[in-house]
Amino acid sequence: MTAALRFDPIRLPEKCEQLRKEVRAFLAEEIAAGTFDPHKPNREDTDAPEFSRRVGAKGWLGMTWPKKYGGQERSFLERYVVTEEMRVANAPTRRFFVADRQSGPVLLKYAPEHIKMDILPRICRGEICFAIGMSEPNSGSDLFAAKTRATKTDGGYLINGTKIWTSSAHIADYMIAIFRTSQPTKENRRHGLTQFLVKMKQPGIKVNPIGQITGQYEFNEVVFTDFFVPDDHVLGEVDGAWKQATSELAYERSGPERFLETYYVLTELVRAVGPDPDTRSAEGIGRLVAQLHTMRRMSVSVAGMLQAGKEPVVEASIVKDIGTVWEQQLPHRVRDLAAFVEETATNRETLERQLDFAIKTAPKLTIQGGTTEVLRGIIARGLGLR
Amino acid sequence: MAESDNIVVETAEKIFADLADPQTINNDKKNSWQAPLWQALSEAGLPLSWVPDDLGGSGASLADGFALLNAAGRFAVAVPLAETMLAGWLLAQAKIASPEGEMTVLPASPKDRILLDADGALSGRARGVPFAKAAKHFAVLAHGKDGVSVALVDATKARIETGLNVGYDHSDTVTLNKVQPTAIKPASKGFDQTTMMLMGGVVRSLQIAGALESMLDISVRYSNERVAFEKKISKFQAVQHNLARLAGESAAALAAATSAADAIANAKSFDDAVYLEAAAAKIRCAEAAEKGGAIAHQVHGAIGFTMEHILHRYSMRALAWRDDFGSESHWAVELGKLVANRGADELWPLVASR
Numbered sequence: 001m002t003a004a005l006r007f008d009p010i011r012l013p014e015k016c017e018q019l020r021k022e023v024r025a026f027l028a029e030e031i032a033a034g035t036f037d038p039h040k041p042n043r044e045d046t047d048a049p050e051f052s053r054r055v056g057a058k059g060w061l062g063m064t065w066p067k068k069y070g071g072q073e074r075s076f077l078e079r080y081v082v083t084e085e086m087r088v089a090n091a092p093t094r095r096f097f098v099a100d101r102q103s104g105p106v107l108l109k110y111a112p113e114h115i116k117m118d119i120l121p122r123i124c125r126g127e128i129c130f131a132i133g134m135s136e137p138n139s140g141s142d143l144f145a146a147k148t149r150a151t152k153t154d155g156g157y158l159i160n161g162t163k164i165w166t167s168s169a170h171i172a173d174y175m176i177a178i179f180r181t182s183q184p185t186k187e188n189r190r191h192g193l194t195q196f197l198v199k200m201k202q203p204g205i206k207v208n209p210i211g212q213i214t215g216q217y218e219f220n221e222v223v224f225t226d227f228f229v230p231d232d233h234v235l236g237e238v239d240g241a242w243k244q245a246t247s248e249l250a251y252e253r254s255g256p257e258r259f260l261e262t263y264y265v266l267t268e269l270v271r272a273v274g275p276d277p278d279t280r281s282a283e284g285i286g287r288l289v290a291q292l293h294t295m296r297r298m299s300v301s302v303a304g305m306l307q308a309g310k311e312p313v314v315e316a317s318i319v320k321d322i323g324t325v326w327e328q329q330l331p332h333r334v335r336d337l338a339a340f341v342e343e344t345a346t347n348r349e350t351l352e353r354q355l356d357f358a359i360k361t362a363p364k365l366t367i368q369g370g371t372t373e374v375l376r377g378i379i380a381r382g383l384g385l386r
Numbered sequence: 387m388a389e390s391d392n393i394v395v396e397t398a399e400k401i402f403a404d405l406a407d408p409q410t411i412n413n414d415k416k417n418s419w420q421a422p423l424w425q426a427l428s429e430a431g432l433p434l435s436w437v438p439d440d441l442g443g444s445g446a447s448l449a450d451g452f453a454l455l456n457a458a459g460r461f462a463v464a465v466p467l468a469e470t471m472l473a474g475w476l477l478a479q480a481k482i483a484s485p486e487g488e489m490t491v492l493p494a495s496p497k498d499r500i501l502l503d504a505d506g507a508l509s510g511r512a513r514g515v516p517f518a519k520a521a522k523h524f525a526v527l528a529h530g531k532d533g534v535s536v537a538l539v540d541a542t543k544a545r546i547e548t549g550l551n552v553g554y555d556h557s558d559t560v561t562l563n564k565v566q567p568t569a570i571k572p573a574s575k576g577f578d579q580t581t582m583m584l585m586g587g588v589v590r591s592l593q594i595a596g597a598l599e600s601m602l603d604i605s606v607r608y609s610n611e612r613v614a615f616e617k618k619i620s621k622f623q624a625v626q627h628n629l630a631r632l633a634g635e636s637a638a639a640l641a642a643a644t645s646a647a648d649a650i651a652n653a654k655s656f657d658d659a660v661y662l663e664a665a666a667a668k669i670r671c672a673e674a675a676e677k678g679g680a681i682a683h684q685v686h687g688a689i690g691f692t693m694e695h696i697l698h699r700y701s702m703r704a705l706a707w708r709d710d711f712g713s714e715s716h717w718a719v720e721l722g723k724l725v726a727n728r729g730a731d732e733l734w735p736l737v738a739s740r
Contacts, residue, residue, distance in 0.1 A: 005599075005633060005636065005637045005640070006640075007637055007640055007641035007644070008644070009641075009644050009645040009647075009648035009649075011648075011740065012740070020738070084738065085738075088734050088738075263734075266733070267730045267731075267733055267734070268730070270725060270726055270729070270730040270733055271729075271730035273726055274726065275726055275727050275729065276726070276727075277722060277723065277726040279719055281722065281726070282718070282719045282720075282722030282723045282726060283715060283718040283719045283722055284718075284722065285721075285722035285725055285726060286665070286669065286717065286718030286719055286720065286721035286722030286723075286725070287669055287673075287714070287718045287722075289662070289666065289721055289722070289725050289733070289737070290642075290665065290666035290667075290669035290670050290717075290718065290721060291669075291670060291673075292737060293642075293662060293663070293666040293670075293737055294638050294641060294642040294645075294666060294667075294670040295638075296737060296738075297641045297642060297645040297740075298637065298638065298641045301641060315637070318630075318633060318634045318637050321630070321631075321634055322634050322638060373627070375630075376626065376627040376630035376631070377623075377626065377627075377630075379630035379633055379634070380626035380627070380629060380630050382633075383602075383606050383629055383630070383633055384606065384610070385606065385609065385610070385620040385621075385625075385626050385629060386620075386621070386626065
């Protein structure tokens with residue numbers, strides 16, 4: 001075979017089902033207490049700090065990390081269950097999700113011990129929020145073009161430049177960012193980028209919010225002016241961030257969050273159509289459910305590969321490509337199928353409100369976390385085409 | 387998934403590679419390759435994989451049989467291997483021994499019914515029956531006054547109107563007019579036509595996934611050989627992105643089909659969760675056959691549209707297999723009804739039940 005693409009039918013073990021029940025019960029309590037409305041996607045910037053702490057107290061943050069850093073040493077499959085239940089319920093996960101999925105694992109791998117001991121337990125308790133500083137004005141997916149400089153000085157580095165599209169920077173306590181520590185070489189244009197841990201809310205950092213077409217404020221421009229980062233905040237190899245960043249992409253790209261962002265419109269369509277659908281509605285729903293089920297099987301399969309210690313970069317890219325294209329099309333398909341739903345259907349108004357929001361959300365889904373074009377490039381490389 | 391870890395698949399793959407090599411088949415316009423292939427498969431006991439020893443078969447596990455059929459899909463073999471396996475499996479549901487030789491199952495469409503009369507004779511029409519023309523026996527699922535029965539029918543007693551599907555394989559209409567079966571017994575408890583259609587659908591899904599894997603393989607290879615505008619076409623980004631999408635469709639089909647097969651192989655009964663797996667696999671694999679096949683042809687250009695090139699063996703069969711045991715439209719409507727009937731709040735629990 002050209003490419004040994006395998007998606008083994010991994011099953012979630014029994015203990016995942018027990019955990020799923022616990023998560024559902026917890027979320028039901030939170031909904032009853034008014035923390036969030038599952039039928040209303042987060043329009044406001046509800047970063048919900050208390051909710052984060054309660055999730056942390058349950059032991060559902062940093063689940064797979066070592067106990068000495070506050071983790072639970074549980075499996076990726078258990079973490080998978082928590083993520084998908086939170087997503088499907090529309091829970092306000094923004095404050096903790098990035099740290100749980102990406103920043104924590106980066107620190108675990110590359111941070112000095114005293115920083116791990118300081119920060120990881122606080123992530124696990126749901127006390128702190130992380131942002132990721134990758135894109136810059138005029139760079140975006142082309143990370144090699146990043147220009148924001150980290151210049152060596154006594155005891156650390158001085159940062160000058162601007163990051164952009166940085167989700168949650170306005171509420172973040174820390175950012176893991178890449179900065180340019182030297183110029184790329186002729187032989188290796190990936191050379192010269194370094195990963196840093198940045199403590200936010202300090203002099204020398206200015207966060208400017210950028211409004212989104214959904215009406216939300218989620219991402220930001222972050223301007224660094226002679227901002228000091230101490231030496232022990234360098235993560236991994238100086239000038240070697242590229243390799244570090246790419247090996248972790250599988251975590252970012254294959255999770256259930258990559259096809260469930262607009263899921264709520266499908267539930268509301270089923271509710272609006274009612275128990276006795278016409279043929280057109282039934283076929284439309286059936287196809288969407290079949291597609292959703294298939295992506296979830298692929299995503300669970302990749303979680304199984306991660307659990308087995310593999311680095312399924314190509315498989316994860318496939319899941320993200322198919323998943324984000326699907327969740328982008330979903331609101332439009334639902335709109336189409338809902339065209340003949342009775343005007344008097346009880347949730348018609350809710351459905352329309354949700355569709356409005358989902359249609360405005362859709363354009364970003366194939367951009368965030370690796371554009372479709374970049375992903376297809378990675379898949380093509382895996383096929384031996386480049 | 388070239389390397390296999392079980393003896394049944396290894397045996398089958400060796401036979402396919404020796405006797406069903408695509409180029410050999412393509413160069414043989416008289417189809418004289420089919421007899422030695424069938425003989426080798428039969429000698430290895432593969433057509434009766436799913437029949438227990440005491441009923442005349444080789445008693446392989448469901449899982450091994452499914453893996454074997456996925457491999458058969460990769461070679462797009464045009465002998466009634468899948469059909470005979472399904473027939474043997476169906477007969478075994480009622481503890482009827484399997485005869486030797488080619489078989490197929492009927493009905494092959496959820497819309498057709500074969501009825502069992504009070505005097506024990508079978509009547510009815512089954513359309514789109516794969517390889518009916520080649521079969522010596524039919525395994526028939528029939529509806530009678532007292533429920534569902536499984537019957538073994540001598541093919542010479544049926545009227546067969548031959549037809550061809552888009553893959554140039556026989557897809558025939560079989561009419562039974564008061565035919566006395568060779569053997570007939572009640573189906574096991576809970577077994578019905580839907581069960582049989584789901585099983586057949588999963589078999590076709592595995593074959594489609596296998597065919598897509600081969601389409602990806604030969605398309606990638608071709609793109610690395612073919613030069614246009616002074617470059618290998620694999621170096622054009624537009625071609626790379628198309629092939630990445632084909633890889634995605636192939637992966638989705640494989641994931642859906644193998645997950646459904648695994649679900650059936652480990653299920654105690656055909657409950658809603660198995661229904662979701664099997665119906666979803668047939669829907670998604672059929673969609674993948676359409677989207678993936680189109681890309682494979684696009685990459686191959688005009689040459690892939692000729693009878694001389696092997697691409698059509700995979701692409702057209704994958705498209706044809708969409709129609710057997712319920713098309714994707716059929717299963718989408720049924721799955722949509724099931725989901726709607728269970729209600730909005732039960733959708734996620736159903737999807738997340740596995």
